[in-house]
Amino acid sequence: MIKLTIVAGARPNFMKIAPLIHQLQKKQEEGKAISFRLVHTGQHYDKNLSDTFFEELKIPKPDANLMVGGGTQAEQTAGIMIGFEKELAENPSDLVIVVGDVTSTMACSIVAKKANVKVAHIEAGIRSFDLTMPEEINRMVTDSITDYFFTTSSYANENLKKAGIEDDCIFFVGNIMIDSLVKNLERxxxxxxxxxxxxxxxxxxxxxxxxxxxxxxxxxxxxxxxxxxxxxxxxxxxxxxxxxxxxxxxxxxxxxxxxxxxxxxxxxxxxxxxxxxxxxxxxxxxxxxxxxxxxxxxxxxxxxxxxxxxxxxxxxxxxxxxxxxxxxxxxxxxENNWKKVQIPELWDGQTANRIVDILFDLPL
Structure with missing residues (x-):
């Protein structure tokens, strides 16, 4: 049995974890030996930025809510780490999955690695190269200790390779947030x-x-x-x-x-x-x-x-x-005079399927 812990903390995370959870539930229904715990750090505590997304996207209620709430960057980071360390000690996991670039992403990655639990980062490798952005620091720290990198674009792949990440740890799977968009357009x-x-x-x-x-x-x-x-x-x-x-x-x-x-x-x-x-x-x-x-x-x-x-x-x-x-x-x-638009490669609504298939092949 593969035991996963999936972390969500803020609005952008919810659209990224929903397709993943739906695909994992499908595999469970097919009898696959995989389980997951959903941990909400409570980083976003406004109902309009948090609670409604679980209902709308048909995500199960979290198995744990760390209820960190507001505060400075340091206060939030510390609160998340303290809460997640206890969560992981009480509920051992084979793999912690983090998404995006919010404070929860970085904080939970650090806790997992210090507990000798492997980390997978969905949306790995993206970079603004602007260290005035808190999110950029979150990305850099997370990717420096991640084990498995799921990427949205060739740019992300190149950023990781330049940082010395081995090719066999990088998986170009596409943009999981587009999965949510495709699935919900009719709703x-x-x-x-x-x-x-x-x-x-x-x-x-x-x-x-x-x-x-x-x-x-x-x-x-x-x-x-x-x-x-x-x-x-x-x-x-x-x-x-x-x-x-x-x-x-x-x-x-x-x-x-x-x-x-x-x-x-x-x-x-x-x-x-x-x-x-x-x-x-x-x-x-x-x-x-x-x-x-x-x-x-x-x-x-x-x-x-x-x-x-x-x-x-x-x-x-x-x-x-x-x-x-x-x-x-x-x-x-x-004046309706905008440039022509192309949809990037693998932004096709099937990213979660690719990620879950890869999870079964990882040496956990």
């Missing part, structure tokens, strides 16, 4: 507020902002909002506001006539907004992948990306804080 739901907006399909933009560099400084965030609302003045801008961003926007205290601030959206409702938008302006990495698959124009408010395939092949364009480039690209969206 997306119109948000209750949508019909009240003074807009229609392809006549609005979606805006998301949560990165510290963009939102923690009040003047910086205000400048972004001033320019975005001005450049897209003929479009409604739907802004599902992250808990981190909300108090800063409230402190700015401005009313923008074409900016509709709404609560964080459950997955199925957010994908509805994204799929029917003229475009999206974001500082998220995952949204650039979803937008690429859906062929939705995407402007990223960052100087770099750990997902270069979304720019080279996909629908993504980096503008950072270059407001001239922001204006030019918003104009391209509003």
């Amino acid at each position: 997306i739901e119109k948000p209750s507020f949508f019909d009240e907006l003074q807009t229609s399909d392809k006549k609005y933009l979606v805006l998301t902002m949560h990165r510290p560099a963009n939102v923690d400084n009040k003047e910086n965030l205000e400048r972004y909002l001033d320019n975005i609302t001005s450049f897209a003045k003929d479009f409604t801008i739907v802004f599902p506001i992250h808990p981190r961003t909300k108090p800063i926007v409230e402190a700015i205290g401005k009313h923008y006539p074409n900016l509709e601030i709404v609560e964080p959206q459950p997955y199925l409702k957010f994908i509805y907004l994204l799929k029917n938008a003229a475009g999206v302006i974001t500082d998220s990495g995952g949204i650039t992948e979803e937008a690429t698959y859906l062929h939705i124009p995407c402007i990223t408010l960052r100087e770099n990306t750990e997902r270069p395939e979304t720019c080279v092949l996909g629908s993504n364009v980096l503008v950072g804080n270059d407001f001239k480039a922001l204006e030019e690209n918003i104009k391209k969206i509003t």
